[in-house]
Amino acid sequence: MGILTKIFLSFLKIGAFSFGGGYAMLPLIEKxxxxxxxxxxYKEFVDIIGISQMTPGPISINSATFVGFKVAGISGSIAATLGVISFSFVLVSIANHYIVKFKDSYIMKAALAGMRPAMIGLIISVFLSLGRESYKDIKSVIIGFIILGLLLTDKFNPIITIMISGILGIIFYGLLPI
Structure with a gap:
């Protein structure tokens, strides 16, 4: 099996078996x-997640595109991107009619309510996994707490906090020998 086929099938599997959006897909993408x-x-994975969060578009598609490009260039990025979106595209196209028709169904509401806690669990799992790699020293913990504090005030736009974290990274890791 060629590398492009393997990339496509791997990301097709990720797209087919991950529900709940990009963050919920991260554990399966990582695996x-x-x-x-x-x-x-793993370090490259963490970097790709960071880049994927800063670029426009869904994190799953961005990460698939970056990984595909890293592995097999432009052809790999196309294969990975098509793989990760194919199942969802087909499923949404087919299911749209039924979802609209049964949106007020007790069973549909109950199923969605049951999926929400699982999505939160997947997101927490990714947070812990990324945290183990990202918080290696006191400087990274300080940056994390500063950004968390800014985000919890609801006065800072996430884009501005990303820029602030980059500036703090330059200061803590590039300019100050602490």
Missing amino acids: EIVKINNWIS
Whole structure:
């Protein structure tokens, strides 16, 4: 099996078995691209997640595009992106009629209510996994708490906090020898 086919099928699996959006997909993306296929290191995975959050578009598509490009260039990014969106596109196209028709159904509401806690669990899992890699020293913990404080005030736009965290990174890791 060629590398493009393998990339496509790996991301098709990620797209098919991940529900709840990009953050909920991250544990499966991590397992598939870092642990199973060894296409990138865990450090590269963390960097790709950071870049994917800063660029426009869904994190799952952005990360698929970046990983595909890293593994097999432009063809790899196309294969990964098509893989991650194919299942959802087909499923949404088929299911749209039924979702609209049964949106007030007790069973539909109950199923969605049951999925929400699972999505939160997946997001917390990603947070802990990324945290183990990202918070390696006191400087990273300080930056994390500063940004958390800014975000909790509801006065700072997330884009501005990303810029502030970059500036803090330059100060803490680039300019100050602490």
